[in-house]
Amino acid sequence: MTDHARDLDAVREATDRLLGATGTMDDVAVAEPSRLPGWSRGHVLAHLSRNADALVNVLQGRPMYANSETRDAEIERDAPRALAEHLADLRGSGAAFLAAAEAPADWSRTITMRNGVTDSASRVPFRRWAEVELHHVDLGVGYELEDLPEEFVLRENDFLAERFAGHREVVPTTAVTEDGRLWTTGGGAEGAPVTVRGTAPDILGWLCGRRDGSALSVEGGSLPALPPL
Structure with missing residues (x-):
């Protein structure tokens, strides 16, 4: 059975690791290519912030994204920002996700993700954990798949x-x-x-x-x- 509260603790820890690593960069490094084809590190960071917003939408019964074009446009809009702006956005959007996920709720309910995919609400914290961990690796800043928590890798x-x-x-x-x-x-x-x-x-x-x-x-x-x- 999924323990969403425990997964939220893992999200906090993973986010702290991400913020610690990102905070050592500068504006030049943020603009450099990530490991994802066609994306800079700024694209990865922008995606993580907007994904947090999108998962708040999911938890509160709204569509995850208005549409794929809006999702892509927001990432492109935010990618060129300075490091300080990315860090502030990551902290703010991450905190908003945690607040939404900590609110009393029926965790057995069915939620709808992107492209009509459905899942249990209890799995949303793990989905955010996966986003933070894997995209930390995608930044190419020395955090590798071998550095991921064993529990996360297996799950x-x-x-x-x-x-x-x-x-x-x-x-x-x-x-x-x-x-x-x-x-x-x-x-x-x-x-x-x-x-x-x-x-x-x-x-x-x-x-x-x-x-x-x-x-x-x-x-x-x-x-x-x-x-x-």
Whole structure:
């Protein structure tokens, strides 16, 4: 069962790490490319701030974004800002999210995310945790997948394996770590089952599209190409 209160504590800790790392940068570094194609670090920071706003909308029963064009335009608008503005926005929007998520509510209710995806309200804090952790890695400032909390890595692997389960473009796939942790996914595409072996962070990198899978070993075929998230 999802413990949303515990996940909110994890969001606070992850946000503090992000703010600490971002605070060591300067305006030049913010304008430099991130690890996400076509995005500067400023784009990543702007996205994180606007994602916090969007999750407040979700928790309060409003559409996550007015539309995809508005979402993209807001990120482009905010990306070129100075570091001080990004930091203030990250703190303010992050605090607003925490306040909304701490308000008494029915955490078993169904909420609607972007593109009509539905989920339990209790999973919203984890979704914010994932945004903060993975985009911290995307900044390219020395925080790597191996630095992520183990609990987060394992749970995000659970989440992504579930997301691709039964996908018509992915053959039946089992991912296994050396210590025996296992995830199954795919299964909607014709083809022999494959087994992928590696560390939990390397498996996460492959599942979330942040690594090419070259550190993984594959048995029974080639490494499946996963659709974009």
